[in-house]
Amino acid sequence: MTMKIERLHLSAGLALAVLAFAFMSAPVQSQGETRAMGEMTGHSGTVGTTNLSQFDPSEYLTTWNFNNLPPNQRANYYQEKALADGTMLRQYWIYASDDAVEVAPGVFYAGWAYNGQVPGPTIRATEGDTIRIHFFNGGTRAHTAHFHGFHPASMDGAEPTQFVQPGQTFTYEFKAEPAGTHVYHCHSTPLKKHIEKGLYGMFIIDPVGGLSPTENEFVMLMNAFDTDFDGENDVYAVNTVAFAYAQNPIKVKVGEKVRLFLGNMVENDPINSMHIHGNFFQVYPTGTLNASTHYTDIVELAQAERARIEVQFKFPGRYMFHAHQTEFSELGWMGFFEVESNESSGEVA
């Protein structure tokens, strides 16, 4: 407790030190005894489970254009219509609101969300389609929906004149281009606040004719939450919930093509990454060109950067994936692929 007092006492009688030493002859017994609990010290991780009926990270992976909803409900948020030129008109009903987001079991972040979820609903179209977003601001502050991709300046949602006030609506309309893996987010000010609060989502544009076919397409948006608002993130994740895919691993099969639409919307940290254990993958930066630039097991993304990733798992088993900023990883950005053997692929290990 008290360095000063100790020093003082030490000093108090230096003149009598010799006398005191006479008393030091008997050794002081060690107090090193410990009680081992026999308890295994295991992985980092959270305790408990989040409310999946509110937001299910596993469902989010494969949800775009509200395809998780039954048709009658889906029509409230998404409608599509084939146009004469062969493209589609895709209409979305998106609203912003103030929401408590469960970012780790039992930990609720006072966030702002699109359609009550963070990340917001994934929007997926084919290049050339018409995107029409009916945006309603049900929150308490001015918000927008600013899409990455080509669009006229009037649809940018970044100028103060374009801020949608609480209770107001605005309709964004533009052609989906270029093909790639994009994001959308609120561009109200202060910008950092509006993004870190949770107003972002994935915007995927497929090339005409589509990407190479696979059943295994997953949307992964890396994000983080500064739950105590001190400028440092307390929870890191892919798709909001800390350790979600460690608790419920993503199931894939040996040899099958697994495509990840990966984006990074982390605030407060300039860079993020994804590393997959025991395998290597192709990286298509921003997903715009159909050419891989890296064959690697780790990809780094700056803020709002994204990439399409394609991987084929070589062996069955559990393969961890996580940010290789290990702090992020142990604060929640870690999960597993559960790779099952695949008879038809002939690559049973």
Added chain:
Amino acid sequence: MTEGKGMDAKMLALGIIPLLLFSGLLALFFTYGPVGVIKTTFPPVEHVAFERVELKEKLIIAHVINDGPDPVTIAQVIINDAYWPFETTKSELGPRDQATVTIPYDWTDAEPLNVALLTASGIRFEHEIAVATTSPQPSTDLFTAFAIIGIYVGVMPVFLGLLWIPFLRRLGKNALHFLLSLTIGLLLFLGVDALSEAMETSARVPQIYQGPAIVLIGFTSIILILLAIQHHSRRKHKTTEESRLLGLAYLVAIGIGLHNFGEGLAIGSAYAIGEISLGTALVLGFMIHNITEGIAIAAPISKEAHNIPRFVRHVVQLGLIAGAPVIAGTWVGGFSYSATLSTLFLAVGAGAAFQVVISIVDHFLYQKQELFTPTNVAGVLVGMGIMFATGMLVA
């Protein structure tokens, strides 16, 4: 009071009416007052304090208390920036509720350790351990070891100091006054230092225990209680010069005993938080210092000893009162260190030191001695000077 029973009933009414009105006022305030409006403007105030964190092999045990006005839910635990599985005796804590959080964690010896709780609303409460090491667990061996340290540090040096009594007996009156003044200087120094330490430690006291209030109460109450005891015993017994001096010696012993309890706390907690070398340095330092305390106790009674067996009995009692609390202090400090207790004992120790100063001054005045003689002033200054100079030597 002098006017009979009717008046008593009236007095009762006069006493009760303002109370009734006050409860009415309270009811009015909570029903119609602006509290509700104000409360909804602010989010709930969460505050969790760590009372104590124990480290065992691959295990962290945190004793925490909700010391804020609103309920708090412990949702997750973060150790050195990593979420970690844990168990808690209670996760929803009302105000003043305590919980023990157990975390299996393979902490690294001799490195800092940051233990944090994340509440349901995402607020992080942290406790930093400067040097991680296994906490001492109560065991007969350790209990005995601490007791032996206590005897070395407290009891024996004080007795050694008391051995100077025959020497002091042969000194003149001036020399005695010089020694008493020296004691004043020494205790003033210790008192101020202990008080500043108490203020420092009070910052780590859980809010509901009000650290600064503990300092105030501990400091003033020990002074007042000791003065009242002195006053009482002086009125009760016919005071002779001899008994007065003996009384003063007991006061010095009590004051030093309380102060030494604080020393024990320092030693015990230094071992408890793993600063073994510091603990050992403290043992040596306190040991040396406590010999001077023996002299302080001896000074008032150096002219005693008309009745040798009775005198020896007094000396033994004085030595035990002054020295034995170190033993208790090492136990408390070693096995259940808490900022709250430390603050209290440091404040009490500071108050006791000042009270002894008051008593010595009082003794001078009672004897109609001049206070500010060159001898006395020199004694005080030399006392403080010794503490200051030797303090610099080991800084």
